Amino acid sequence: MRVITPGEVETKDLHQFILGAVAPRPIAFVSTIDENNIPNIAPYSFFNAFSSNPPVLVFSSNRRVADNTTKDTLHNAKLNQEVVINVVNFSIVRQMALASISYPAHINEFSKSGLTPIPSDLVKPFRIKESPAHFECKVSEIITLGKHGGAGHLIVCNVLRMHINETIIDENNRINPHKIDLVGRMGRSHYVRAQGNSIFDVYQSVMKPALGFDQLPEHILKSNILTGNDIAQIAGLYEFPNNAAIEKLKTSDARIMNILKSSSHPDENMRSALHKEAKSALDNGNVTKAFEIAMIYQSL
Numbered sequence: 602m603r604v605i606t607p608g609e610v611e612t613k614d615l616h617q618f619i620l621g622a623v624a625p626r627p628i629a630f631v632s633t634i635d636e637n638n639i640p641n642i643a644p645y646s647f648f649n650a651f652s653s654n655p656p657v658l659v660f661s662s663n664r665r666v667a668d669n670t671t672k673d674t675l676h677n678a679k680l681n682q683e684v685v686i687n688v689v690n691f692s693i694v695r696q697m698a699l700a701s702i703s704y705p706a707h708i709n710e711f712s713k714s715g716l717t718p719i720p721s722d723l724v725k726p727f728r729i730k731e732s733p734a735h736f737e738c739k740v741s742e743i744i745t746l747g748k749h750g751g752a753g754h755l756i757v758c759n760v761l762r763m764h765i766n767e768t769i770i771d772e773n774n775r776i777n778p779h780k781i782d783l784v785g786r787m788g789r790s791h792y793v794r795a796q797g798n799s800i801f802d803v804y805q806s807v808m809k810p811a812l813g814f815d816q817l818p819e820h821i822l823k824s825n826i827l828t829g830n831d832i833a834q835i836a837g838l839y840e841f842p843n844n845a846a847i848e849k850l851k852t853s854d855a856r857i858m859n860i861l862k863s864s865s866h867p868d869e870n871m872r873s874a875l876h877k878e879a880k881s882a883l884d885n886g887n888v889t890k891a892f893e894i895a896m897i898y899q900s901l
């Protein structure tokens with residue numbers, strides 16, 4: 602492993618190592634307004650949601666590493682304590698990139714990026730019409746993390762109202778992750794688009810205690826076939842399969858019967874063959890069957 606100790610590497614390198622590893626990051630497309638009522642928009646990926654009750658979003662406006670200057674968004678957020686956070690989907694990612702350019706303070710980035718300002722209900726800054734979700738916020742606190750280039754200012758935003766484009770809400774009254782089509786920021790100029798196969802479900806009940814890796818036998822844990830993700834699905838079950846289910850597989854499943862016939866005693870080849878069958882059961886979404894198959898080895 603590469604060892605990186607802050608203070609022993611240049612800030613610009615540390616910055617990029619952090620950005621590369623803490624990724625993908627959601628992007629707050631932050632709208633503010635200055636003392637002359639000139640709107641300002643800029644993207645901030647040091648951003649997340651931290652509380653739902655009260656609803657709180659936080660983003661960080663950093664001192665520029667190159668010249669230690671601060672940004673217009675920070676100035677405006679301090680000035681009138683109001684921001685609108687708009688999410689960034691794929692269809693506006695390049696317009697967002699345009700808005701990230703360091704224009705002078707009096708320049709309206711709505712005009713530069715071709716995005717459309719629409720009024721908010723409760724705060725002065727505009728919402729971005731093309732973004733599929735907007736949060737009207739009151740800034741409750743700004744926490745300064747340092748005074749040198751790269752230092753963040755955490756801008757803590759209390760959500761007063763959220764707006765969601767109806768077209769991205771599904772029949773269960775939830776945002777459909779495919780329809781919202783969000784992008785995230787990786788290191789350097791890399792982005793990720795949340796769509797297609799990159800969206801997948803990992804269901805794990807958090808209420809009921811599962812078996813866990815420490816309860817599983819070595820012949821499963823030391824598998825050459827089953828990966829950590831495979832074994833984690835088995836470890837996520839609540840109980841061991843019963844003997845009757847294991848015995849039934851041994852006498853009724855043709856593929857298992859073939860594997861058992863291949864050798865007179867349980868050996869490494871047999872264990873691998875059983876684990877391949879278990880893996881294919883996992884691929885078909887049948888975790889219980891995968892566990893039963895894997896436990897056959899122990900029953901021999």
Ligand SMILES: Cc1cc2nc3c(=O)[nH]c(=O)nc-3n(C[C@H](O)[C@H](O)[C@H](O)COP(=O)(O)O)c2cc1C
Nearest residue numbers: 643644645646647661662663672673674701702703
């Ligand atoms: C996708 C993206 C994410 C960014 N995230 C941050 C961030 O979290 N913090 C920050 O200080 N600058 C960030 N930047 C850079 C600012 O957007 C940039 O400095 C911008 O000019 C600031 O505008 P402002 O002076 O109008 O606030 C990001 C840029 C991009 C393109």
